[in-house]
Amino acid sequence: MSAPLTNVPVHLVAGFLGSGKSTLIRRLIEQKPEGERWAVVINEFGRVGIDQAMFAERDDLVVKGLPGGCLCCQLAFVLQTSLVTLLRRYRPDRLIIEPSGLGHPAGLLDVLRGEGFAGVLDVRDIITLLDPRRLDDPRARQNETFRDQLAMADGVALTMTDLATADQRRAARSWLDELWPVKRWIAEAPHGELPLSLLLDGRRHSSSTDAASSTHQAARSEAATLVLEDVELHEPERGKPLREEGASLGHATLGWRWHASEIFDLDRLTTLLEALPAGLRVKGVLHTEDGWKLYNRAEGTVSQTETAWRRDSRLELIGEAGSLPAAEELEEKLAGCLVNR
DSSP: OOOOOOOEEEEEEEESTTSOHHHHHHHHHHTOOTTOOEEEEEEESSSSOOGGGGSOOBTTEEEEEEESSOTTTTTHHHHHHHHHHHHHHHOOSEEEEEOOTTOOHHHHHHHHTSGGGTTTEEEEEEEEEEOGGGGGSHHHHHOHHHHHHHHSOSEEEEOOTTTSOHHHHHHHHHHHHTSSSOOSEEEEOGGGOOOTHHHHTOOBOOOSOOOOOHHHHHHHHHHTTOOOOOSSOOOOBTTBOEEEEEEETTEEEEEEEEETTOOBOHHHHHHHHHTSOTTOEEEEEEEETTEEEEEEEETTEEEEEEOOOOSEEEEEEEEETTOSOOHHHHHHHHHTTBSOO
C-alpha cells in the first residue's frame, strides 16, 4: 500500500481574462525538474473547455479541465471531489491550479485548506498575472474581483510586456506598490516566461486578505441549488455541433464543439472571428485546412499556434452580459466556414 500523501505543494496561478495564465503554466512545465510528476487543474468560466488543449499529453503531467463555472463558488464541490480522485490516482509531486479569469482565490483557499485536505496539501505563494495594458481601462481598476486577485497575490507576474509600453510597465509597478500586503516579488514574464525558482522557492501563503468578494459570496450561495452536469463532455456528431451557453458574475459565455472530422477554411474563419466585437475574449482549438490551430484573442491581440489536440474543434466567446452576438446567427456563419459540410 502506498504511503499517504503529505504536504503536496499547491500553487494558484490567478489573473483576469486573457492575462496569459495557461501560457505561463506551460512555460513553467517546460522547466519542470526531472523525476517530478505535476498535476494541473484548469478551471474555465466557459462550458466548452479549451485551455487544456494547450498541454501535450506526457507521462509526468496530468491535466484536468473543469469548465462551466467558477471554482470558488459554483464548482467548489466539484473541485473537492476531483482533487480527491486526482491525488489518489496520480499521486503528483506538485499541484498547479488555474482558476477562471473571473475566479476569486479566497473561495479556492477555503477548499484547499479544508479539513479534507489537512496535512495533504501545502498552499504556497499565490501568483497573479497582470497585463499592464489593462490598467488603462478604468473599469479594470474598479472591478472588485480584478483588484482582489492582485491584493491576495504573494507574487505578481507582468505578462504581455512585449506589447506594453515602458510607461505602462512603470505605471503597473507603481500601482502594485500601493497594494497591501506588499508583494514578495514582481517580475516581468514576456511570452509567459517566468523563472521556475519563483515557483519552487515560494513560501506558504498566509495573507490576511483572504475574503471572497460579495459577488462571489452571492454566487456561492446560489450554487447550493445548482444542478451540476458531468464535466466530461460528450463527443459531438458530424454535422451537429454542440452549443453551450452560460452566464454568471456579470459575464456570459457562448461556445461550440464540432466533430474532429469537420474542417474549417482558416482564412474565412479568421475573417469572421476578427469581425466580432473588440471587447470579447475569443479562443478556440480548430481543425483547419492548414492543420490543427489554437486561436487566441485577448485585449485586441490575436495569435494562432500549432496544437497537438485532435479530439474535436472548440470555440468559446466570453464577454460582459449582453455583449455576445446572437447565437443562431453566428452559428450559421460558422457553418459557412466549413469546407466539408
